[in-house]
Amino acid sequence: xxxxxxxxxxxxxFWVFSLMALVGIGLCFYLEQFQYGLGITGMSRDVSxxxxxxxxxxxxxxxxxxxxxxxxxxxxNHKAFGRITILGEFLAIASVVVCLLFxxxxxxxxxxxxxxxxxPSPNSVMFWDMIALNGYLFLNLLIGWTNLSAEYKGLSHPAxxxxxIYISIPWAISIHTVTAFIxxxxxxxxxxxxxxxxxxxxxxxxxxxxALLVLLxxxxxxxxxxxxxxxxxxxxxxxxxYAMIANVFFLGLELFTCFYSGIPAHCHSFEYLYGGGRxxxxxxxxxxxxxxxxxxxxxxxxxxNTGWLTLSCCSVFASLWIEKGFGLVVGGFIPNPLGKITExxxxxxxxxxxxxxxxxxxxxxxxxxxxAAEVKSQESNAA
Amino acid sequence: MNRREFLKKGGALLVGSVCAYNSPSLLATACELSKKxxxxxxxxxxxIDLNRCLQDCDECxxxxxxxxxxxxxxxxxxxxxxxxxxxxxxxxxxxxGEKSVLLLCNHCDNPPCAQACPVQATYKRDxxxxxxxxxxxxxxxxxxxxxxxxxxxxxYRENSKWSNKNHPKSAHGVPESCDFCNHLLRQGKKLACVAxxxxxxxxxxxxxxxxxxxxxxxxxxxxNTVKAIREDLGTKPKVYYIGL
Numbered sequence: 056x057x058x059x060x061x062x063x064x065x066x067x068x069f070w071v072f073s074l075m076a077l078v079g080i081g082l083c084f085y086l087e088q089f090q091y092g093l094g095i096t097g098m099s100r101d102v103s104x105x106x107x108x109x110x111x112x113x114x115x116x117x118x119x120x121x122x123x124x125x126x127x128x129x130x131x132n133h134k135a136f137g138r139i140t141i142l143g144e145f146l147a148i149a150s151v152v153v154c155l156l157f158x159x160x161x162x163x164x165x166x167x168x169x170x171x172x173x174x175p176s177p178n179s180v181m182f183w184d185m186i187a188l189n190g191y192l193f194l195n196l197l198i199g200w201t202n203l204s205a206e207y208k209g210l211s212h213p214a215x216x217x218x219x220i221y222i223s224i225p226w227a228i229s230i231h232t233v234t235a236f237i238x239x240x241x242x243x244x245x246x247x248x249x250x251x252x253x254x255x256x257x258x259x260x261x262x263x264x265x266a267l268l269v270l271l272x273x274x275x276x277x278x279x280x281x282x283x284x285x286x287x288x289x290x291x292x293x294x295x296x297y298a299m300i301a302n303v304f305f306l307g308l309e310l311f312t313c314f315y316s317g318i319p320a321h322c323h324s325f326e327y328l329y330g331g332g333r334x335x336x337x338x339x340x341x342x343x344x345x346x347x348x349x350x351x352x353x354x355x356x357x358x359x360n361t362g363w364l365t366l367s368c369c370s371v372f373a374s375l376w377i378e379k380g381f382g383l384v385v386g387g388f389i390p391n392p393l394g395k396i397t398e399x400x401x402x403x404x405x406x407x408x409x410x411x412x413x414x415x416x417x418x419x420x421x422x423x424x425x426x427a428a429e430v431k432s433q434e435s436n437a438a
Numbered sequence: 439m440n441r442r443e444f445l446k447k448g449g450a451l452l453v454g455s456v457c458a459y460n461s462p463s464l465l466a467t468a469c470e471l472s473k474k475x476x477x478x479x480x481x482x483x484x485x486i487d488l489n490r491c492l493q494d495c496d497e498c499x500x501x502x503x504x505x506x507x508x509x510x511x512x513x514x515x516x517x518x519x520x521x522x523x524x525x526x527x528x529x530x531x532x533x534x535g536e537k538s539v540l541l542l543c544n545h546c547d548n549p550p551c552a553q554a555c556p557v558q559a560t561y562k563r564d565x566x567x568x569x570x571x572x573x574x575x576x577x578x579x580x581x582x583x584x585x586x587x588x589x590x591x592x593x594y595r596e597n598s599k600w601s602n603k604n605h606p607k608s609a610h611g612v613p614e615s616c617d618f619c620n621h622l623l624r625q626g627k628k629l630a631c632v633a634x635x636x637x638x639x640x641x642x643x644x645x646x647x648x649x650x651x652x653x654x655x656x657x658x659x660x661x662n663t664v665k666a667i668r669e670d671l672g673t674k675p676k677v678y679y680i681g682l
Contacts, residue, residue, distance in 0.1 A: 092610030094594035099515035163577020163611025181556035242671040243586025
């Protein structure tokens with residue numbers, strides 16, 4: 056099957072080489088960071104995690120969201136998701152790789168990253184996150200690849216795969232829960248120290264991930280012979296709607312607890328994020344996009360129209376990309392435990408390194424989707 | 439053996455050997471975690487008398503930087519300070535105004551940083567000192583984030599100055615916090631900050647063994663009202679303040 060990524064149209068190669076160029080630029084900046092230290096990023100003593108870890112957090116959610124197609128298809132035998140499931144699984148693979156790379160570029164001593172396996176530390180949530188993420192990567196590679204090669208040969212998936220599929224469902228929930236625990240278990244970081252963190256993470260994951268999947272499915276329909284099916288896309292849009300409602304509701308719960316109790320430490324980060332700091336503009340943009348997407352998604356007329364659905368998926372994705380991929384992580388650091396405000400904004404090298412990591416993710420995604428599209432269209436031709 | 443078989447068997451062997459290699463250390467960690475606080479007759483701590491500490495003096499800060507080879511790059515957001523002075527607003531209107539307070543690693547008895555470390559590079563020694571192994575640390579900065587005192591710093595760039603050749607200087611990419619001048623302590627010498635404060639005749643910083651009821655530090659704690667910062671978090675800090 057792998058040979059299918061080496062044949063393609065001019066457009067395909069143009070796309071692949073543009074991504075490779077981005078990877079190359081990112082790599083150059085990364086070498087600079089490797090040599091000089093993380094001082095070339097915008098991070099500081101007070102804001103010690105920035106764009107990299109924000110993006111890591113966001114893409115863990117995208118990876119986990121594969122469960123939103125896997126669960127209906129395998130547990131409820133929802134046939135409409137039959138063709139889109141492989142896209143979900145492959146999106147999960149690319150996202151987990153992006154997550155791991157974002158962790159790697161964030162490390163001050165990346166050459167020692169294997170220490171996390173050499174000195175296992177069950178007391179650290181980060182250790183468990185490593186296990187959860189790598190396990191999830193393994194599961195999706197196994198399931199996605201085995202399924203597709205079975206289809207390639209015109210067979211249905213082998214029976215031994217079933218247990219792995221069933222395990223992958225709670226595993227997906229676990230990766231994002233454990234990622235939330237990285238934040239939610241720290242004394243003195245009030246913005247994150249909240250029991251609803253994991254639930255918020257899951258809700259935002261199950262809206263942003265499927266939103267991306269819908270956009271990808273629409274792109275696939277346009278640029279390849281592979282059509283995941285209208286029913287699957289509009290089915291997903293309902294999932295996005297409910298998850299987005301839950302997400303906004305959870306944020307509301309958070310706001311109520313903070314501002315009705317009026318405990319200063321609980322309000323500070325929200326006041327900083329929405330009330331006049333460097334991030335205020337984009338945080339309000341995120342809030343506006345969230346409202347817009349809800350209006351468009353809740354109304355069945357706009358939800359069932361491909362054009363409007365594209366717009367609402369874009370706004371869901373952008374809104375949560377800002378809120379979770381940036382605001383949530385950075386906001387937790389500002390103000391610092393002593394009440395001082397240290398602003399953060401990613402530096403140029405930091406942005407290029409992040410672009411490079413995304414490009415690697417897109418390259419993997421392109422390759423996997425190319426294989427899936429060819430195999431699937433071959434199959435439908437044969438039928 | 440064909441390629442497929444080779445990959446399968448090779449993969450299985452790799453996973454198996456990683457698991458086998460790790461099981462003893464995982465077991466050891468589990469045993470370590472289940473043990474409840476080893477008894478040691480040493481428990482280092484510090485008392486800072488803010489009534490004695492001079493508001494505008496920074497002798498201890500300078501001495502610390504020199505002893506521990508910490509470079510100031512003139513970058514306020516990132517410069518490392520193992521001990522620093524901050525101006526805190528007083529809580530009550532009666533005592534309005536600000537007070538400068540010396541801050542350093544609290545060497546918590548229940549350190550969140552050691553709990554957070556994914557490679558056990560940060561750990562608490564039996565004598566109570568919380569220390570980071572600069573050679574094992576991967577530089578993820580989770581310890582900094584988990585510290586509610588903001589006591590940890592990160593070497594965002596190389597320390598250029600190497601004033602004290604008897605002590606190594608850190609590379610970039612690892613965190614930094616006070617280790618109670620562990621290298622001096624081992625030689626029975628005084629901590630850099632304590633020595634400098636004594637040298638100018640102020641003696642605001644007292645260092646000693648909290649487990650010894652006859653030590654100067656224990657007497658200070660017994661005879662004064664002492665406070666630690668944010669004890670409500672359950673971290674059990676071992677740096678105490680008089681006059682906070």
